Amino acid sequence: EAGVTQSPTHLIKTRGQQATLRxxxxxxxxxxxxxxxxxxxxxxxxxxxxxxxxRNRGNFPPRFSGRQFPNYSSELNVNALELEDSALYxxxxxxxxxxxxxxxxxxxxxxxTVL
Amino acid sequence: EDQVTQSPEALRLQEGESSSLNCSYTVSGLRGLxxxxxDPGKGPEFLFTLYSAGEEKEKERLKATLTKKESFLHITAPxxxxxxxxxxxxxxxxxxxxFGRGTxxxxxx
Numbered sequence: 469e470a471g472v473t474q475s476p477t478h479l480i481k482t483r484g485q486q487a488t489l490r491x492x493x494x495x496x497x498x499x500x501x502x503x504x505x506x507x508x509x510x511x512x513x514x515x516x517x518x519x520x521x522x523r524n525r526g527n528f529p530p531r532f533s534g535r536q537f538p539n540y541s542s543e544l545n546v547n548a549l550e551l552e553d554s555a556l557y558x559x560x561x562x563x564x565x566x567x568x569x570x571x572x573x574x575x576x577x578x579x580x581t582v583l
Numbered sequence: 584e585d586q587v588t589q590s591p592e593a594l595r596l597q598e599g600e601s602s603s604l605n606c607s608y609t610v611s612g613l614r615g616l617x618x619x620x621x622d623p624g625k626g627p628e629f630l631f632t633l634y635s636a637g638e639e640k641e642k643e644r645l646k647a648t649l650t651k652k653e654s655f656l657h658i659t660a661p662x663x664x665x666x667x668x669x670x671x672x673x674x675x676x677x678x679x680x681x682f683g684r685g686t687x688x689x690x691x692x
Contacts, residue, residue, distance in 0.1 A: 501679075
């Protein structure tokens with residue numbers, strides 16, 4: 469089965485613009501997690517979607533938002549971009565449709581650069 | 584608040600020189616302790632999940648162990664291709680894994 473996919477691979481924006489990042493979970497799986505990995509920092513949890521609903525949110529400002537579509541793919545939107553939003557954005561999905569663990573498989577990431 | 588601390592931050596080894604990476608965690612109601620390998624600019628690659636103290640898992644030159652407060656990733660006779668950043672994460676009652684900052688491993692030929 470296909471793994472977690474993300475697009476685009478790279479995204480360059482200027483300060484104040486909006487960025488849209490996309491993720492498709494493992495085929496048929498309903499959960500999508502978003503993380504930010506800034507240079508020198510660990511993975512920071514952003515958002516968790518499951519069955520089309522936001523289940524949990526990390527400590528990020530409201531300009532970070534997203535949604536999950538009926539086919540379980542997801543979008544992360546970052547409004548009013550700031551320089552410090554430059555990071556690798558990662559999407560993750562559990563390995564099984566109904567997972568009894570919190571193990572997550574990651575996509576390749578989207579490198580967002582804000583100039 | 585869940586916390587995960589990894590040490591050392593960076594580790595340089597000669598090929599064949601075995602060593603261990605440490606992951607200390609403070610998590611209420613541990614649901615799983617995870618190890619990942621991450622190459623530069625790429626997404627983390629899943630290695631192991633450990634569930635309870637005393638559990639061990641192996642994959643090629645890697646062996647992960649778990650106690651009630653720490654996990655170790657032992658690397659036996661490493662090769663240059665083992666060079667990467669190794670991430671540890673722990674999940675508790677919040678169901679959201681907390682990640683450490685990683686250990687950057689460089690193995691010299």
